Amino acid sequence: MADNKKMVEAITSMDEDFAKWYTDVVKKAELCDYSGVKGCMVIRPYGYAIWENIQTDLDRRFKETGHENVYMPMFIPESLLQKEKDHVEGFAPEVAWVTQGGQEKLSERLVVRPTSETLFCEHYAKIINSYRDLPKLYNQWCSVVRWEKTTRPFLRTSEFLWQEGHTMHETAEEAKEETLRMLRVYEDFYRESLAIPAVVGQKTEKEKFAGAETTYTIEPMMHNGVALQGGTSHYFGDGFARAFGIQFTGRDNTLQYPHQTSWGVSTRMIGAIIMTHGDDNGLVLPPAIAPIQVIVVPIAQHKEGVLDKASELVSRLSKVARVKMDASDNSPGWKFAQYEMKGVPLRLEIGPKDIENNQCVLVSRVTREKYFVSLDELETKIPELLKTVHDQLYNKALENMVSKTHTATTLDEFVDISKNKGGFIKAIWCGDSECEDKIKDVTGGVKSRCMPFEQENISDVCVCCGKKAKSMVVWGKQY
Amino acid sequence: MADNKKMVEAITSMDEDFAKWYTDVVKKAELCDYSGVKGCMVIRPYGYAIWENIQTDLDRRFKETGHENVYMPMFIPESLLQKEKDHVEGFAPEVAWVTQGGQEKLSERLVVRPTSETLFCEHYAKIINSYRDLPKLYNQWCSVVRWEKTTRPFLRTSEFLWQEGHTMHETAEEAKEETLRMLRVYEDFYRESLAIPAVVGQKTEKEKFAGAETTYTIEPMMHNGVALQGGTSHYFGDGFARAFGIQFTGRDNTLQYPHQTSWGVSTRMIGAIIMTHGDDNGLVLPPAIAPIQVIVVPIAQHKEGVLDKASELVSRLSKVARVKMDASDNSPGWKFAQYEMKGVPLRLEIGPKDIENNQCVLVSRVTREKYFVSLDELETKIPELLKTVHDQLYNKALENMVSKTHTATTLDEFVDISKNKGGFIKAIWCGDSECEDKIKDVTGGVKSRCMPFEQENISDVCVCCGKKAKSMVVWGKQY
Numbered sequence: 003m004a005d006n007k008k009m010v011e012a013i014t015s016m017d018e019d020f021a022k023w024y025t026d027v028v029k030k031a032e033l034c035d036y037s038g039v040k041g042c043m044v045i046r047p048y049g050y051a052i053w054e055n056i057q058t059d060l061d062r063r064f065k066e067t068g069h070e071n072v073y074m075p076m077f078i079p080e081s082l083l084q085k086e087k088d089h090v091e092g093f094a095p096e097v098a099w100v101t102q103g104g105q106e107k108l109s110e111r112l113v114v115r116p117t118s119e120t121l122f123c124e125h126y127a128k129i130i131n132s133y134r135d136l137p138k139l140y141n142q143w144c145s146v147v148r149w150e151k152t153t154r155p156f157l158r159t160s161e162f163l164w165q166e167g168h169t170m171h172e173t174a175e176e177a178k179e180e181t182l183r184m185l186r187v188y189e190d191f192y193r194e195s196l197a198i199p200a201v202v203g204q205k206t207e208k209e210k211f212a213g214a215e216t217t218y219t220i221e222p223m224m225h226n227g228v229a230l231q232g233g234t235s236h237y238f239g240d241g242f243a244r245a246f247g248i249q250f251t252g253r254d255n256t257l258q259y260p261h262q263t264s265w266g267v268s269t270r271m272i273g274a275i276i277m278t279h280g281d282d283n284g285l286v287l288p289p290a291i292a293p294i295q296v297i298v299v300p301i302a303q304h305k306e307g308v309l310d311k312a313s314e315l316v317s318r319l320s321k322v323a324r325v326k327m328d329a330s331d332n333s334p335g336w337k338f339a340q341y342e343m344k345g346v347p348l349r350l351e352i353g354p355k356d357i358e359n360n361q362c363v364l365v366s367r368v369t370r371e372k373y374f375v376s377l378d379e380l381e382t383k384i385p386e387l388l389k390t391v392h393d394q395l396y397n398k399a400l401e402n403m404v405s406k407t408h409t410a411t412t413l414d415e416f417v418d419i420s421k422n423k424g425g426f427i428k429a430i431w432c433g434d435s436e437c438e439d440k441i442k443d444v445t446g447g448v449k450s451r452c453m454p455f456e457q458e459n460i461s462d463v464c465v466c467c468g469k470k471a472k473s474m475v476v477w478g479k480q481y
Numbered sequence: 482m483a484d485n486k487k488m489v490e491a492i493t494s495m496d497e498d499f500a501k502w503y504t505d506v507v508k509k510a511e512l513c514d515y516s517g518v519k520g521c522m523v524i525r526p527y528g529y530a531i532w533e534n535i536q537t538d539l540d541r542r543f544k545e546t547g548h549e550n551v552y553m554p555m556f557i558p559e560s561l562l563q564k565e566k567d568h569v570e571g572f573a574p575e576v577a578w579v580t581q582g583g584q585e586k587l588s589e590r591l592v593v594r595p596t597s598e599t600l601f602c603e604h605y606a607k608i609i610n611s612y613r614d615l616p617k618l619y620n621q622w623c624s625v626v627r628w629e630k631t632t633r634p635f636l637r638t639s640e641f642l643w644q645e646g647h648t649m650h651e652t653a654e655e656a657k658e659e660t661l662r663m664l665r666v667y668e669d670f671y672r673e674s675l676a677i678p679a680v681v682g683q684k685t686e687k688e689k690f691a692g693a694e695t696t697y698t699i700e701p702m703m704h705n706g707v708a709l710q711g712g713t714s715h716y717f718g719d720g721f722a723r724a725f726g727i728q729f730t731g732r733d734n735t736l737q738y739p740h741q742t743s744w745g746v747s748t749r750m751i752g753a754i755i756m757t758h759g760d761d762n763g764l765v766l767p768p769a770i771a772p773i774q775v776i777v778v779p780i781a782q783h784k785e786g787v788l789d790k791a792s793e794l795v796s797r798l799s800k801v802a803r804v805k806m807d808a809s810d811n812s813p814g815w816k817f818a819q820y821e822m823k824g825v826p827l828r829l830e831i832g833p834k835d836i837e838n839n840q841c842v843l844v845s846r847v848t849r850e851k852y853f854v855s856l857d858e859l860e861t862k863i864p865e866l867l868k869t870v871h872d873q874l875y876n877k878a879l880e881n882m883v884s885k886t887h888t889a890t891t892l893d894e895f896v897d898i899s900k901n902k903g904g905f906i907k908a909i910w911c912g913d914s915e916c917e918d919k920i921k922d923v924t925g926g927v928k929s930r931c932m933p934f935e936q937e938n939i940s941d942v943c944v945c946c947g948k949k950a951k952s953m954v955v956w957g958k959q960y
Contacts, residue, residue, distance in 0.1 A: 035604060035607065035608070037553070037554045037600065037603065037604070038558055038561055038603055039554045039556045039557070039558060039591065042554035042555075042556060043554070044551065044552070044553055044554065044600075044604050045551055045552040046551055047549035047550065047551055047619070050549075050550050050551050050552055051549070051550070053552075054550065070526035070529075070530070071526065071529050071530070071533065072523065072524060072525055072526055072529050073523070073524040073529055073532075073624075073642060074516070074523055075516045075518045075521035075522070075523065075640055076521075076555075076593075076624060076626070076640055077518045077521060077577075077640070078518070079517055079518060082517055095583055095584060096583050097582075097583070098556075098579045098581070098582050098583075098591075099579065099580065099581040099582070100577045100578060100579050100580075100593065101578065101579075101580045101581065102577070102578040102580065103576075103577050103578070103628040103639075104574055104575050104576070104577075104628035104630075105574060112518065112577075114555075114579065114593070121516065121523075124516065124517055125514060125516070125523050128514065129514070140526070144624070145552075145555060145623070147555070149582040149583035151583075160582075161554055161555055161556070163552060
């Protein structure tokens with residue numbers, strides 16, 4: 003137990019300093035490392051394995067909803083970026099510029115893609131001619147660059163990995179359906195695979211994506227009550243199509259502009275996992291995306307038969323879960339702490355006495371509850387317990403979100419909650435961006451997260467100006 | 482047959498103009514499209530699906546040999562690139578430079594990675610401390626940029642997708658073993674999954690990678706006799722480790738430098754597939770990496786029961802192969818030509834008469850042989866026939882390579898073969914790079930491909946200068 007304690011002591015407590023706790027976990031769980039390039043990170047094997055599991059899961063969901071993957075260039079000529087006015091205004095201030103290629107100065111500067119709407123549109127202009135060519139349902143997995151001033155691993159980095167879906171549709175209705183469909187895919191993924199509950203809804207005009215007509219968002223709450231924009235889905239109307247001259251011959255033989263969507267999630271989700279589920283013992287991973295789901299720790303492994311039995315279990319259980327054994331010379335206590343730090347959902351302990359009794363001990367990473375399970379029943383019990391761990395995580399996160407969500411009907415109340423309680427604040431808003439600005443000012447940074455699909459009748463008037471209600475907004479500080 | 486012919490006529494014949502045939506296939510099979518950025522391509526869904534299958538297959542082989550994936554930044558600070566002298570000399574002339582980030586001019590220029598040895602070394606310097614930390618067996622899937630003057634889709638592009646393995650080992654022997662192990666992984670992959678035979682061996686001093694001690698290569702021959710460097714594996718010794726100050730405490734408690742390898746293959750392999758297996762009807766895909774392995778074409782599909790039966794087959798056969806049905810209004814002849822152009826390995830035709838006889842017709846894309854198969858036997862016959870198509874492809878490519886490989890013992894003979902026959906030339910070489918230069922000059926571009934592992938005793942003296950033999954070299958023009 004001594005070395006167990008030592009390892010645990012090595013990270014800062016969440017309550018003491020949440021930001022430092024976060025970077026401690028990132029480092030101690032070996033998720034990523036800093037690089038020599040400002041704001042760019044090295045994603046280490048354990049962190050990347052989480053991303054691979056996320057990718058595999060999401061990619062299946064995208065393909066099941068009819069999407070195909072493509073790869074677009076990483077460079078955007080300056081003139082191409084400028085074709086859609088709002089878009090270039092939103093992104094130009096924060097991009098990296100390539101000005102020289104080989105020995106020659108470029109005649110036109112290139113942007114390292116911050117997002118690829120413009121590239122997809124340039125390609126769509128060539129391949130969309132008839133309504134028969136629609137819909138086009140493309141997705142891309144790649145890295146993008148946004149020149150950030152202050153950066154934090156996974157949460158805000160100058161380069162990050164993501165997927166960006168870009169689709170074109172015959173009608174506005176179809177495009178709007180797609181926008182909501184992909185938001186639901188994200189919501190399902192967060193709930194089913196990341197065990198993360200969230201508020202979902204529409205962004206206000208002020209907070210929507212550069213160039214979009216409507217932006218929808220999924221906003222989970224981190225353990226400390228701060229929001230994280232977990233994924234967005236945008237409806238563009240035909241704005242880009244007009245700017246890029248994308249037209250098709252419709253069913254009625256007239257030339258029409260297609261309607262567009264885009265949607266994306268990124269490695270930032272790894273930050274959401276850390277800050278939603280982590281605790282003072284380190285990372286806690288939802289089973290669906292954990293690189294190791296069950297860590298087998300032999301007890302008194304020098305005794306005859308222990309390692310053999312443990313190895314036998316690993317090979318048996320590899321058919322139902324991602325299982326690994328640690329047969330190193332480290333003490334069991336050290337191993338317990340190490341795999342707690344790495345967030346492995348289940349620990350399986352097996353020693354001489356267990357073998358005698360034809361059983362083993364399984365321990366949940368979330369609650370530390372112990373389950374004594376017959377060795378004959380492991381193939382059914384392990385998937386069940388992984389499901390249990392998933393539910394424990396989801397419920398804990400939901401409780402946190404519910405307990406840190408408050409309602410305000412006056413500005414005083416709003417400011418008081420933001421100062422003394424934090425978390426999400428539900429309040430009615432008039433629809434005016436001046437009230438958003440004022441709320442941000444008086445609270446020192448609380449912004450509208452979204453207008454949730456699930457509206458509540460809290461009040462008839464704006465919490466800020468007292469004018470007629472437009473909708474309920476969930477407000478909060480954000481990463 | 483009329484529209485079948487029309488579609489076939491639309492591409493240039495291989496014998497008439499191989500280069501034009503190549504770009505016709507790339508375009509007509511919808512593999513990629515040009516973008517507005519010089520030398521960068523859009524990889525379209527069908528082309529990208531091939532790359533995804535290649536990735537999945539290779540990634541499994543890498544993981545089976547103990548490798549883990551990571552992600553390094555896409556930018557390299559100029560000072561980092563300069564740490565290894567030979568390396569920077571090799572790459573600096575052909576890189577893209579980022580000079581501005583957001584609103585500010587960068588104090589140090591950044592290179593968009595052309596390859597990532599320097600980034601891996603910077604990270605390894607931090608995480609390698611003891612022999613217990615070794616080996617480190619990392620791989621990365623990403624895109625890289627090399628500013629090419631003349632580009633061709635897949636074969637030579639300014640940006641391309643690839644994997645790069647970078648490993649560190651305790652001893653030179655272990656690193657050398659790894660270098661050869663990964664070359665064998667590539668060779669197996671080319672043979673087993675791409676159905677492409679190749680010459681494998683060591684590059685000469687002149688042709689080796691910038692900064693490497695030894696470079697091994699896999700060199701398949703394209704249909705027209707031209708070589709394509711299909712993948713390389715490098716042994717670095719401890720050169721980079723010294724330049725980057727990577728040291729570990731050895732078993733004997735002394736400070737030592739680790740020994741390094743790197744190895745990579747890229748989207749260029751798609752070019753190799755096109756040019757090895759393609760024919761005047763278009764692309765021909767090896768079954769292992771074909772996005773569609775069997776295309777089901779219903780005959781007289783308006784007749785009762787045909788589409789139902791065809792759909793039933795598709796759902797049955799999806800368990801044993803990647804199967805798709807084309808139930809569009811296009812004629813069967815049109816569909817035949819379309820999926821031949823796309824290189825689908827097997828076509829399954831089913832019409833009213835077939836259904837009556839409880840059979841269908843399967844057609845090989847390679848030989849156009851027809852196989853009449855009972856509907857009850859399809860689950861076993863289709864995997865068998867996919868294997869047959871694979872063997873047909875491999876044998877055809879091997880025959881091509883054997884028939885276009887010649888032996889020369891004098892320079893006159895060498896020049897004569899290179900002028901009148903092309904292909905690979907086996908000839909003895911003294912080991913002097915001046916002879917490589919001379920051979921390149923007098924033949925207008927024939928270069929040493931490699932010193933094959935399988936040496937033959939062709940002559941005792943260099944084909945060029947007549948001095949004492951060092952080894953047999955395979956020579957050829959290259960893409």
